[in-house]
Amino acid sequence: MRYLIFLGWIMEIYKNEKRQSYLKEYSIAQLFSFPIEEFIEVHEYKRDEWIIQEGMRPDFLFYVIEGKAKTYVTHQNGKVSLINFINANDYIGEMELLHEVYNTKGIQTSTKTICFALPFHRYRAQMLEDAKFLRELTKFLSIKATKFSAKYSQSLAFPLENRLADFILQTADGEVYKEKHVTVCDFLGVSYRHLLHVLAQFCDKGYLQKEGRHYRIQQHNSLYELAEMLRNK
Amino acid sequence: MRYLIFLGWIMEIYKNEKRQSYLKEYSIAQLFSFPIEEFIEVHEYKRDEWIIQEGMRPDFLFYVIEGKAKTYVTHQNGKVSLINFINANDYIGEMELLHEVYNTKGIQTSTKTICFALPFHRYRAQMLEDAKFLRELTKFLSIKATKFSAKYSQSLAFPLENRLADFILQTADGEVYKEKHVTVCDFLGVSYRHLLHVLAQFCDKGYLQKEGRHYRIQQHNSLYELAEMLRNK
DNA sequence: CCAAAAATATGAGATATCTCATATTATTGT
DNA sequence: ACAATAATATGAGATATCTCATATTTTTGG
Incomplete structure (x- = not known):
């Protein structure tokens, strides 16, 4: 908040x-x-x-x-x-x-x-x-x-995982995600804690790799599949 | 679903x-x-x-x-x-x-x-x-x-409690809420189970009273306060 | 350059909400 | 009128997300 x-x-x-x-x-x-x-x-x-x-x-x-x-x-x-x-x-x-x-x-x-x-x-x-x-x-x-x-x-039909993947792909600068967490959690409507939690999961799974304050996209395709779930049938 | x-x-x-x-x-x-x-x-x-x-x-x-x-x-x-x-x-x-x-x-x-x-x-x-x-x-x-x-x-800032109270007041027929649960849970973006759960809470607290398939509003003011939380500052 | 404020980071427990299973009751098409 | 379908109802366990606490690092204003 x-x-x-x-x-x-x-x-x-x-x-x-x-x-x-x-x-x-x-x-x-x-x-x-x-x-x-x-x-x-x-x-x-x-x-x-x-x-x-x-x-x-x-x-x-x-x-x-x-x-x-x-x-x-x-x-x-x-x-x-x-x-x-x-x-x-x-x-x-x-x-x-x-x-x-x-x-x-x-x-x-x-x-x-x-x-x-x-x-x-x-x-x-x-x-x-x-x-x-x-x-x-x-x-x-x-x-x-x-x-x-x-x-x-x-937002009601999908967990943060999917919406965050979409957001990362939309805002990434080349292969690097650099957005400020405090802005993103207000935008995606989740707590700061939870945003960091899901980002950490993405790192664990190898989708992202942390580089200082930024995150390098390692498995573009995995993120893409998560994001594609948002599209309507 | x-x-x-x-x-x-x-x-x-x-x-x-x-x-x-x-x-x-x-x-x-x-x-x-x-x-x-x-x-x-x-x-x-x-x-x-x-x-x-x-x-x-x-x-x-x-x-x-x-x-x-x-x-x-x-x-x-x-x-x-x-x-x-x-x-x-x-x-x-x-x-x-x-x-x-x-x-x-x-x-x-x-x-x-x-x-x-x-x-x-x-x-x-x-x-x-x-x-x-x-x-x-x-x-x-x-x-x-x-x-x-x-x-x-x-939807992201408030739990179902607040949004449902608002919806009940907006759709009540006089003092009786009669909407179909299956429609409402699609509209409010929650599971059928959870909608029933929160309705049951409202009954426990005395805000509503169940009458067959309908719900009579008993404490209009309590619901109103919950709904008012949705209004912006 | 320093103090204050903002942003990042992580742990732990609470709770809002979901999924699945299973009955019962009401509605609908034929 | 009956069988099929849809809607209501409730329990139990899983999980997505939140709140709060606390520490570290970065940015900012003067």
């Missing part, structure tokens, strides 16, 4: 030439049928900074230009769930765009992250009338819904 | 006056900016019939007019997950509308169900250009994504 710490508000807003150069280089004009650049803000967040704090409704629809972030929710029993990884070209705040009442999740960067911030009060009405924008947002949300429903049913 | 049985294909298509009367009485013209009625089919499915079989891509976007249905997925280990309850005014097949490649889930009715069936080949292109339709579909999907992500994180 972890507690999330507020690290302070140090987000930087790019102005003038710096702003212009980002708007030009990473133009998102093609996502809309109407001119979008005038009121876009370009925000830079440092590593581990909160883009949105849990429960604080944002005033912007964000579009991630570069960097990575995580969506967190805190439960009443003190447990924390990492419910999603966010990458470049993802939206943030689309739930609040669509719903007046919404339990806003916390968003924390895991690397320096640059976002376009589109003010709701300027653009909300036009966005909700724009078929081009809505079509892509619909696809984005449909993928999200599919992903969550898959994770949900898999 | 349950196995899903195919009960045969006996869906009925309403024609002529019967079709017309449904189109008139339950008009969905307001969901689109273009005329939609010409090629709509009106389908009636009997109780327990499959509207879509797992893995069989549908040719229609369905809109449920009356009745109830369930979305099922079968895992490789033989476990079955009931991932969603479908009611009147829900869409079915929207994933296939949006994605060429999609692992189609099975949809089975739990009561007689009547749907409007909108042929993809007639309407897909227009739908994907229609802001009015897309806006509502976006909301529908955003709610679905939120629901799944909540269920996911809750």
